Amino acid sequence: MTIQEMLGIDFPIIQAPMAGVQEHELAVAVSNAGGLGSLPCAMLSPEGLRNELTALTSQTSKPYNVNFFCHVPPEPDAEAERHWRRALAPYFDEFGIDPDTISSQAGRSPFSAEMAEVLAEFRPPVVSFHFGLPAPELMDRIRGWGGKILSTATTVDEALWLEARGVDAIIAQGLEAGGHRGFFLSRDISTQMGTFALLPQVVEAVKVPVIAAGGIADAKGVQAAMTLGATGVQIGTAYLLCPEAQTKPVHRSALKSEASRVTALTNLFSGGAARGIVNRIMRELGPMSSDAPAFPLASAAIAPLRAKAEAKGSGDFSPLWAGQNTSGCREVSAAILTRELAGVGK
Structure with missing residues (x-):
């Protein structure tokens, strides 16, 4: 069939x-x-x-x-979340984001x-x-x-x-x-x-x-x-x-853009391995980070960074999902x- x-x-x-x-x-x-x-x-x-x-x-x-x-949704891990927010702290400072206001909802x-x-x-x-x-x-x-x-x-x-x-x-x-x-x-x-x-x-x-x-x-x-x-x-x-x-x-x-020619697996945006166009945060933290909490918990802390950057027309903190062949x-x-x-x- x-x-x-x-x-x-x-x-x-x-x-x-x-x-x-x-x-x-x-x-x-x-x-x-x-x-x-x-x-x-x-x-x-x-x-x-x-x-x-x-x-x-x-x-x-x-x-x-x-x-x-x-x-299987992971159990929230306060220590893992602290590590993750510490890794993102310079970016929170850059955009004037108070980490205490960030939701922990994975979405x-x-x-x-x-x-x-x-x-x-x-x-x-x-x-x-x-x-x-x-x-x-x-x-x-x-x-x-x-x-x-x-x-x-x-x-x-x-x-x-x-x-x-x-x-x-x-x-x-x-x-x-x-x-x-x-x-x-x-x-x-x-x-x-x-x-x-x-x-x-x-x-x-x-x-x-x-x-x-x-x-x-x-x-x-x-x-x-x-x-x-x-x-x-x-x-x-x-x-x-x-x-x-x-x-x-x-x-x-x-x-x-020519940026679409370079993609990588990254866990920065959700905690799970996913392929996207390499952007600023992937370059600076490395596409796969041991600091990122388990899928899908990493997404909560990075969401306000994405929102702030996108409001300025930047995809530096966005999951720019794409496969290796963007020619189509x-x-x-x-x-x-x-x-x-x-x-x-x-």
């Missing part, structure tokens, strides 16, 4: 869910163009999720995907029974996960309305783990991919490999369809992935300049881009 047949879409193109840079508009545009639009939900409240799904389903009758995180929550209740009202055809899978009873709820379940693997072991738990398809996320690594069995970066090394190994190891993700930016990249056994591709970075994305001006500017980023509609990625022109 092709991914098109499984998911009810025209093209084997899945728009990657990108929390913080998109809402329902991008998902609607991709789904209406024949791909699978995705809505990132990890940063939404139940009410926000309901509002976004109401808007999405009023604008498309095509299949769509909703995406959630499955991380990212794993999939829960409460969110599943909201989903049951809409019965989304596809639900995807990052950082593993939720509890079996939550997966059973999705299956109960006929929903297909996808999840991300960054190693062969993770792919086998997901297959054993009954996912319908696996997203093989190569090291080139922008945003957060979906790893969950190990946080060892040395286990991570590039898309075109990982993909054929996962295809060989599992029987379920495999979707390639990471470094794919045009129709030729899509075809290369399909040649290596992928049944579909998931693409995020190329959509960041589309008008339907909520990518902020400082992020758009970075994507259009263009200011065209998501519909045009989706069809071009599928090799059918405009």
Whole structure:
């Protein structure tokens, strides 16, 4: 069965869910163009999720995907937080920020029974996960309305783990991919490999369809992935300049500049390893810092720095998420881009 047949879409193109840079508009545009639009939900409240799904389903009758995180929230660690704020202290001084006024809210929550209740009202055809899978009873709820379940693997072991738990398809996320690594069995970066090394190994190891993700930016990249056994591709970075994305001006500017050629994995913005364009704070603290608290706790202390800098037109403290291949980023509609990625022109 092709991914098109499984998911009810025209093209084997899945728009990657990108929390913080998109809402329902991008998902609607991709789904209406024949791909699978995705809505990132990890940063939404139940009410926000309901509002976004109401808007999405009023604008498309095509299949769509909703995406959630499955991380285990860490226990707050006062000592770790003190270390982190001490590392950021010079920047707080620079911007006149009182650390005592900073919230400790992380802003990212794993999939829960409460969110599943909201989903049951809409019965989304596809639900995807990052950082593993939720509890079996939550997966059973999705299956109960006929929903297909996808999840991300960054190693062969993770792919086998997901297959054993009954996912319908696996997203093989190569090291080139922008945003957060979906790893969950190990946080060892040395286990991570590039898309075109990982993909054929996962295809060989599992029987379920495999979707390639990471470094794919045009129709030729899509075809290369399909040649290596992928049944579909998931693409995020190329959509960041589309008008339907909520990518902020400082992020758009970075994507259009030569700076976009240099990306790195960093834990500074959330505590989890994620790929973005190298900026001031990544250069000065180093992209991976032992001072950063566990995911997603690092985000609270850095948020006011980001806000102050962005107000001045600077992305020095912003998570400028991007994959290693930004060549596909263009200011065209998501519909045009989706069809071009599928090799059918405009």
